[in-house]
Amino acid sequence: MTETNKTAIKLYNTKTRKKEAFEPIDAENVRMYVCGPTVYDRAHIGNARPVIVFDTLYRLLRHVYGEEHVTYVRNFTDVDDKINAKAAESGRTIGEITEETIAWYLEDMAAVGALEPTKMPRATNYIAQMIEMIEALIAKGHAYAAEGHALFRVRSYEKYGVLSGRDVDDMIAGARVEVAPYKEDPMDFVLWKPSSDDQPGWESPWGRGRPGWHIECSAMAKALLGDVFDIHGGGLDLQFPHHEDEIAQSCCANGTDEMAKVWMHNEMLQVEGKKMSKSLGNFFTVRDLLEQGVPGEVIRFVFLSTHYRKPMDWTEKKREEAEKTLTKWKALTSALYDGAARSVAKTPVPTVIIEALADDLNTALALAEMHKLAKDAKHSEEACIQLAVSMAFLEIEWSSPWQSNFGSSLEKILGDPAQLEPYERLLSDEREKAMTTKDFSKVDQIKSALLSSGLEVRMSKAGVELDVTPDFDPSKLEGLL
């Protein structure tokens, strides 16, 4: 494959505040690092945003450079005071908590259609690399040990603040920095901190302790992707201080100019117009939604419908619209002829879709293009296949319709969906009679009874069709036959 026929990807680089043409350092191995979760609890809905955003980018990169030529690393932070607190309050071990939470996380992210990254390192497996990096920083004068801590000397790195556009002196003026007696300067941040006997700890040149959060990502990224790699992603809230600190640590320890060529940040998520928070009562997890019966694909669709660099609002209305749209699309694509899977597999992803995604991940535009395809799909098999291909690319199931969604609950209630047949026949027969007598009163009566039980009633020349809706209550049908 030559460079010339590769899709040109443009990405907004936080570092330069511009949309730039993406040029991988090595097209044979495109490398991306995304900050993963601290594993102490279920992922909330906001946690899903970076996962879905960078999953889309991962898919695009694989599409352009080949599946074997993209390395995507997303870490698990499995040593953290929140985890310790959770363990203490639940009486369980830290290991139990992190194992369980990691399993939950993978389950929930798979449910919203995210591929697993190539590598998912756990911080506790990289303690040696962290210590090594801290030692290098101390040796170079970028860090110092004090009272069982190791601290990064922020003033020693003149580019500190460049990523987030902050000035060290301004930040101190803001006075929101933790002042500690062992710090040379209030801005200095922790690389290593001492652990008490009941806290997880590792032996180190500075005594038994545990790493600071920022050093974890620096060490894991270096170990798995090298000193300089292509893309570093994460939520906007991580831009400062986390990413700023990562850059300072990595560049100083590795003696490089930069840590990643492109820095990408997704905007934050709100719920019904407000910041999600437990006190506002609008806090919920991905699992909560799934348990309420919101398909993972709907969650994914809602996220994709807003550009990643814009604040996104999760609302009930969007959820409903997404469900409606997907139901429609799935009805179209699943009605393709038998053997369509082969055509779909052979058909390339439509250029308009790839181009939209290649333009700084314009997922909303890609969905708009799919809406257009859906419109044409009503008359054109080719458009319908293209829609299916596009859906497949975005990890949306196209080959089966969505009534099965309700079907499963129907089966629970009725035992067998075929039990609707007698009602269909009843209505159909009465309707035929009425067609000749012109007296529709009985038909209307049956129809409204069916409707009020939560069934959908469709009458056409072809006959009568009944479908269940989520509100279906079979007990209301009693006595009708």
Added chain:
RNA sequence: GGCGAGUUGGCGGAGUGGUUACGCAGCGGAUUGCAAAUCCGUGUACAGGAGUUCGAUUCUCCUACUCGCCUCCA
């Protein structure tokens, strides 16, 4: 206080220096015993002010408002 992002039609949400976003809702029509579903068609917009320009929703500046980060919340 510091830094940053944003403000597009009823709602959601792209985009562009002069030309259709797209979806939902609405409206009109077809179809229907009536509906639903479906199909066809269709209106409404670029926060306010100033500037640059032949021309700005799109560039610049100011104002207002919203939001985020500065606290190991993605």
